[in-house]
Amino acid sequence: MSEMIKGKCLCGNVEYEIENNFNQFYICHCEQCRKTTGSAYASNLFGDPLQFKIISGSKNIKRFDHSERAFTKAFCTDCGSGVPYLNSAGDSIVVPAGSLDEEPKFSSKNVIFYKEKTKWGSKGENDSYFDGFPV
Numbered sequence: 075m076s077e078m079i080k081g082k083c084l085c086g087n088v089e090y091e092i093e094n095n096f097n098q099f100y101i102c103h104c105e106q107c108r109k110t111t112g113s114a115y116a117s118n119l120f121g122d123p124l125q126f127k128i129i130s131g132s133k134n135i136k137r138f139d140h141s142e143r144a145f146t147k148a149f150c151t152d153c154g155s156g157v158p159y160l161n162s163a164g165d166s167i168v169v170p171a172g173s174l175d176e177e178p179k180f181s182s183k184n185v186i187f188y189k190e191k192t193k194w195g196s197k198g199e200n201d202s203y204f205d206g207f208p209v
Contacts, residue, residue, distance in 0.1 A: 076093055076094050076095040076179065077093075077094050078091045078092065078093055078094065078125075079091065079092065079093075079094040079174060079175065079176045079178070080129070080174075080175045080176070081158070081169065081173040081174040081175055082173065082175065083131070083134075083149075083150035083152075083153050083155035083156075083157055083173060084150070084153040084154075084155040085150060085152050085153035085155070087130070087131040087134045087150055087152050087153070088128070088130070088131035088132075088134050088135055088150045088155075088157045089128070089129040089130045089131060090126065090127060090128050090129055090157070090158055091126075091127050091129060092121050092122075092125055092126045092127075092158070092167065092169060093121060093122060093125035093126075094176070094178060094179050095121070095122075095125075095179060096119040096120060096121050096169070096178055096179065096180045097120055097121070097122075097166075098119065098120035098166075098180075098184065099117070099118075099119050099120075099171070099178070099180040099182070099183045099184065100116075100117075100118050100119075100120070100183070100184050100185075100186050101115050101116075101117055101183055101184070101185045101186070102115055102116045102117075102118065102186050102187055103115045103185070103186070103187045103188055103189075103190045103191035103192075103195075104186070104187035104190050105190060106140065106143055106145045106147075107187075108190075108192070110147045110156070111156070113195070114191065114192050114194070114195020114196075115191070115195060116156075116170070117170070117171035117172065118168050118169060118170055118171060119168075119169045119171050119174075119178055119180060120161070120166040120167070120168060120169070121166065121167045121169055122166075122167070123160055123164070123165070123166065123167045126158065126167045131150070134150050134151050134152055135148055135149070135150065135151070135157055135159075136148065136149055136150075136151050137159055139162075144162060146159055146161065146162060146168075147159070155170075155173060156170035156172075156173060157170065157173060158170070158173070
């Protein structure tokens with residue numbers, strides 16, 4: 075068994091821990107992931123539900139299931155951050171990668187729904203890069 079790592083939402087009300095041994099890492103460009111993140115894509119790790127535990131804030135978790143699209147999202151009701159949830163098949167915990175407090179261990183990333191990616195979400199030749207907010 076590898077070590078457990080912790081994660082939380084932005085406000086810290088929902089905290090969890092999971093084994094740092096993820097079986098899948100998906101970068102998803104589908105429309106639903108773009109809508110729920112407000113960004114160009116979502117970054118989700120898939121882990122073992124038996125190695126996952128909510129430490130605090132379970133009452134602050136709201137789950138949204140989009141039945142027509144077989145799509146699920148869970149979030150903190152206080153700050154709106156994405157939080158882990160059990161997938162519809164019940165065999166994986168889906169962990170928003172940005173909610174982890176430490177670097178996850180994974181073997182490879184899979185970029186999915188790439189045909190749905192946006193032009194504005196890709197690296198451009200005239201883009202500027204900064205270590206922090208530009209002044």
